[in-house]
Amino acid sequence: MKAEILSMLSAGEAYVSGQKLCGELGVSRTAVWKVINQLKEEGYEIESVPSKGYRITNRPDRITAEEITSRLHTCWAGRIISYSESIDSTNNEAKRLAEQGTPAGTLVVAEEQTQGKGRRGRSWMTPAGTAIAMSLVLRPGNTLHPDRAPMLTLVMGMAVAAACREMCGVEAGIKWPNDVVANGRKICGILTEMSCEVDFINYVVIGIGINTGIDGFPPELADTAISLHTLMGRRPDRAKLIAVCMERFEKYYDRFMETQDYSHLMEEYNALLVGRGGRVRVFSPGQEFEGTSEGINAEGQLLVRRDDGALEEIFAGEVSVRGIYGYV
Numbered sequence: 388m389k390a391e392i393l394s395m396l397s398a399g400e401a402y403v404s405g406q407k408l409c410g411e412l413g414v415s416r417t418a419v420w421k422v423i424n425q426l427k428e429e430g431y432e433i434e435s436v437p438s439k440g441y442r443i444t445n446r447p448d449r450i451t452a453e454e455i456t457s458r459l460h461t462c463w464a465g466r467i468i469s470y471s472e473s474i475d476s477t478n479n480e481a482k483r484l485a486e487q488g489t490p491a492g493t494l495v496v497a498e499e500q501t502q503g504k505g506r507r508g509r510s511w512m513t514p515a516g517t518a519i520a521m522s523l524v525l526r527p528g529n530t531l532h533p534d535r536a537p538m539l540t541l542v543m544g545m546a547v548a549a550a551c552r553e554m555c556g557v558e559a560g561i562k563w564p565n566d567v568v569a570n571g572r573k574i575c576g577i578l579t580e581m582s583c584e585v586d587f588i589n590y591v592v593i594g595i596g597i598n599t600g601i602d603g604f605p606p607e608l609a610d611t612a613i614s615l616h617t618l619m620g621r622r623p624d625r626a627k628l629i630a631v632c633m634e635r636f637e638k639y640y641d642r643f644m645e646t647q648d649y650s651h652l653m654e655e656y657n658a659l660l661v662g663r664g665g666r667v668r669v670f671s672p673g674q675e676f677e678g679t680s681e682g683i684n685a686e687g688q689l690l691v692r693r694d695d696g697a698l699e700e701i702f703a704g705e706v707s708v709r710g711i712y713g714y715v
Contacts, residue, residue: 388412392422393457396433396443404440448516448600450496450625458630463492464523464640465633473499473515478580478594481522485582485590491526494633503596517614519597519625523636526590527644533583535647536591538687540565540579541656542643543593546636547575548659551597554631557618560661562711563689567597568661571711572613574598595632599623611712648685657682662708667691671704680708 391412395403408419423441427433430447446454452468459465467490474480474497481495500513500520513520525539544561551559551567551574559569567575575597582589598614600622615623642651649656657663660682667680669691678699681690688700 388414388418389422389425390453390456392419393426393453396441397457400442402434402436402439402442407440448622448625450498450519450629452496454626455494455496455629458627459633460630461492461633461637464637465492465494465630467493469493469495471495471497473497473501474520475502476500476594477503477520477522478578478592481524481592481594482580482582482590485524485526485592489524491524491590493524494629495522495524496520496629500596513596514601517598517600519595519599519629521629522592522594523633524590524592525640527588529587530644531588531647532586533581533588536581536583536588537579538643538648539591539593539640540577541649541683541687542639542652543577543579543595543636544575545639545652545656545659546632547577547595547597549635550628550631551575551615553635554628555615555619555623557615559659561656561659562661562708563683563706564687568711569618570613572611573712574613574615574618597628599625599628646685649683649687650685653683653685661711666709668707669699669701669704670706671701680706 392408395408405416405419409416423433431443432445434442434444452470455465455468469480469484477495477497477500484493497520499515503513503520541564544565544567547567548559548561551557557569559567559574562568565577566573575595578594580592598612600616601614602616604612639652645651662680663682665680666677668677676693678691678693681692683689688702689706691699691701693699
């Protein structure tokens with residue numbers, strides 16, 4: 388009931404009467420009053436005016452299940468939320484839940500992450516209140532071949548970049564294949580993991596880490612990472628940003644699944660791709676070379692034109708983009 392009351396109070400600027408809350412939720416005024424008091428104890432500032440009702444005047448920076456749900460407008464993405472104050476890794480928890488049968492669309496969120504996971508075995512900590520650490524469970528089953536599952540990383544990258552632009556006013560872009568960047572530095576990393584059989588996907592877990600409130604990074608990251616707080620001059624509403632990310636992902640995922648490639652997404656993705664038309668350095672298995680980025684193709688491969696005119700389709704490896712992460 389707390390999530391429903393939060394959702395009704397978040398729907399607009401006007402007061403919501405106690406009678407309306409009771410009527411739509413089918414509960415007593417006493418039950419509503421108890422929830423309002425719980426919210427106040429959690430840091431919500433709620434104005435109560437006789438004959439008018441209740442109105443939220445200020446809300447804490449919380450990413451609880453109730454707070455996210457109150458902002459969410461999706462059909463399935465994020466409709467089940469597992470929230471933890473502290474956790475080893477949201478990807479680990481999402482996989483544990485997936486093994487237990489949790490439905491597609493389950494979102495695992497944590498305030499603090501002690502053993503976050505990145506590509507190539509990298510790890511980091513997420514101190515409480517400084518970031519968004521979340522993982523989404525998907526179950527495409529036999530509707531998507533396992534060798535196409537890594538393409539979902541790019542779909543999530545689009546969703547996060549679009550959400551940061553829309554909600555935070557930040558000129559976010561995508562550094563292929565799994566980073567979201569702004570001002571030449573990283574604001575988000577994405578890691579996709581999968582459990583599958585030969586032609587059947589048991590589940591996919593997409594982990595997302597967004598730097599929202601970090602004021603200072605350690606020396607080894609100071610030149611390559613940045614937070615939305617620094618870019619915006621204020622801390623973003625994390626619960627709202629999570630909700631918008633889920634809304635954008637659901638839209639892009641549904642379009643992706645229509646063709647199981649980027650036919651319907653390629654133009655929008657390439658508009659967000661940083662360094663397109665510029666110089667890149669490619670470190671792919673067995674080779675290293677420089678060239679000009681021409682964007683992605685329908686398979687999600689990065690197209691790089693070598694200086695001799697040959698066109699390379701990059702499906703794996705590291706790509707340095709001029710102007711990003713110190714590459715000049």
